[in-house]
Amino acid sequence: GLPRSGVSGRRRSSSHVRRHHVSPRAKHRRGICKDALVASRNHPTTPRIYSPPVLAPAPCRRAPPLLPRPPLRLSDTARPTLAPPPNAVAVAATMPEPDDEGAGQQQQPKAGPALEGLVVGSYCHDVLLRGGRVVGETLGGAAAFVSNVLDAASPPEASFSVVSKVGPDFAYASAPAPARHPPLLCPARPTTSFHARFSDAAASAHAPDRQLRRVHACDPIYPEDLPDRRFAYGLAVGVAGEVLPETLERMIRLCRAVLVDAQALIRAFDAEGDGSGAAVRHVALEGTPYAGLLQRVAFLKASSEEAPYVGVETARRRCCVIVTEGRDGCRLYWDGGEARVAPFPAVQVDPTGAGDSYLAGFAAGLLWGLSATDAALLGNFFGAAAVSQVGVPTFHPKMLQVCALSRHQCSIFLFFRKAPGGRSIKWDAK
Numbered sequence: 001g002l003p004r005s006g007v008s009g010r011r012r013s014s015s016h017v018r019r020h021h022v023s024p025r026a027k028h029r030r031g032i033c034k035d036a037l038v039a040s041r042n043h044p045t046t047p048r049i050y051s052p053p054v055l056a057p058a059p060c061r062r063a064p065p066l067l068p069r070p071p072l073r074l075s076d077t078a079r080p081t082l083a084p085p086p087n088a089v090a091v092a093a094t095m096p097e098p099d100d101e102g103a104g105q106q107q108q109p110k111a112g113p114a115l116e117g118l119v120v121g122s123y124c125h126d127v128l129l130r131g132g133r134v135v136g137e138t139l140g141g142a143a144a145f146v147s148n149v150l151d152a153a154s155p156p157e158a159s160f161s162v163v164s165k166v167g168p169d170f171a172y173a174s175a176p177a178p179a180r181h182p183p184l185l186c187p188a189r190p191t192t193s194f195h196a197r198f199s200d201a202a203a204s205a206h207a208p209d210r211q212l213r214r215v216h217a218c219d220p221i222y223p224e225d226l227p228d229r230r231f232a233y234g235l236a237v238g239v240a241g242e243v244l245p246e247t248l249e250r251m252i253r254l255c256r257a258v259l260v261d262a263q264a265l266i267r268a269f270d271a272e273g274d275g276s277g278a279a280v281r282h283v284a285l286e287g288t289p290y291a292g293l294l295q296r297v298a299f300l301k302a303s304s305e306e307a308p309y310v311g312v313e314t315a316r317r318r319c320c321v322i323v324t325e326g327r328d329g330c331r332l333y334w335d336g337g338e339a340r341v342a343p344f345p346a347v348q349v350d351p352t353g354a355g356d357s358y359l360a361g362f363a364a365g366l367l368w369g370l371s372a373t374d375a376a377l378l379g380n381f382f383g384a385a386a387v388s389q390v391g392v393p394t395f396h397p398k399m400l401q402v403c404a405l406s407r408h409q410c411s412i413f414l415f416f417r418k419a420p421g422g423r424s425i426k427w428d429a430k
């Protein structure tokens with residue numbers, strides 16, 4: 001098998017890989033239902049379409065875990081980073097850091113729980129408008145969508161902390177995500193809020209289907225707002241420029257692997273004139289202070305609309321770049337290769353939060369020890385789930401049951417059974 005990558009800090013032993021290369025008949029005899037995973041390990045390094053695996057019969061009770069426990073260790077000496085290529089194993093190479101030389105003099109942050117994640121980005125208020133009329137008001141902010149998916153799909157032992165800021169007007173404190181992961185309160189600022197104006201014309205797969213305006217902005221998130229301990233992984237998921245460059249840098253120092261949503265880096269907000277808020281536009285990543293941090297980031301996710309501003313060809317030499325393509329799924333680009341990962345079909349009712357949910361599904365996949373391309377499939381699954389509902393999606397209890405069913409990695413593959421060969425996702429299609 002080819003090496004793989006994940007939010008994991010060690011190379012899989014060849015004996016582990018060999019263990020999975022048993023003949024289909026032998027697997028059947030042993031009641032091991034992991035054909036899909038075995039097949040997915042053999043990704044060629046050339047670009048190709050990666051389709052949802054067709055699964056063998058349901059796992060039997062005696063089936064051993066598909067993978068060993070996610071091999072994440074927060075090393076106190078070396079700080080492992082992820083090797084970007086989706087088929088490459090996570091390497092334990094130490095990334096040189098500007099202040100590593102002075103590490104002896106500085107007090108190092110303490111390690112947190114082994115699989116703990118750090119999500120940084122503010123919750124917000126989303127107002128959806130069509131034809132000038134308000135058609136929905138919902139909780140928004142990538143942190144809300146991300147928490148929702150991580151709560152549902154991370155391994156049970158993988159907790160996470162959310163650093164988010166809201167004002168006293170925050171209307172969704174009792175919604176599941178903020179209730180479980182409370183934001184910091186900024187008494188003197190309003191909650192960040194966006195107006196999303198949808199056009200009545202049917203949007204093409206890649207054309208922007210909404211015009212976003214930022215109506216209010218809460219305080220930025222400063223480095224000192226982050227907890228002073230080490231994390232297994234971090235998700236930088238700002239929506240209104242609240243993840244400052246120095247905050248992202250602090251995340252990189254605290255977290256073994258950082259996944260970044262490009263929208264946190266490249267959004268600019270035009271001066272507010274008529275009180276209708278600031279139009280959201282994009283700037284080239286290369287011209288921002290974030291560009292210099294890219295080579296210390298593991299994965300950078302951009303939508304196809306954002307991709308030209310990210311500069312995929314340059315960025316892929318520094319980290320693994322994921323470009324989400326709406327109903328067409330996504331592509332992964334790394335230095336020397338790329339892969340397309342097929343989508344799950346969905347009936348789109350609200351595109352908001354698709355990218356956020358995708359990224360969280362992807363991160364959850366890595367936490368389960370999946371390769372990046374397999375994790376991307378899980379990302380596609382949650383992206384499709386997000387567009388099928390208005391606002392932060394509620395997952396069908398059956399799906400949550402699937403999540404809770406088992407503490408081993410087989411459960412991830414049960415998700416894929418819901419859309420083998422491209423059938424509808426039953427639990428959320430309207």
Ligand SMILES: Nc1ncnc2c1ncn2[C@@H]1O[C@H](COP(=O)(O)OP(=O)(O)OP(=O)(O)O)[C@@H](O)[C@H]1O
Pocket residue numbers: 302303304323324325326327328329330343344345346347348351352353354355356358379380381382383384387
């Ligand atoms: N109509 C759709 N059908 C199926 N899957 C979809 C659809 N739209 C989005 N997805 C899934 O969600 C992922 C992210 O979607 P998209 O590329 O639209 O992100 P985005 O533009 O960042 O979304 P948003 O800004 O609305 O959160 C896609 O890669 C895909 O997996």
Ligand SMILES: O[C@H]1[C@H](O)[C@@H](O)[C@H](O)[C@@H](O)[C@H]1O
Pocket residue numbers: 124125126139140141142143145194212239263352353354355356
């Ligand atoms: O709630 C949404 C969501 O988080 C989107 O990803 C983001 O693009 C919007 O700015 C925000 O209002």
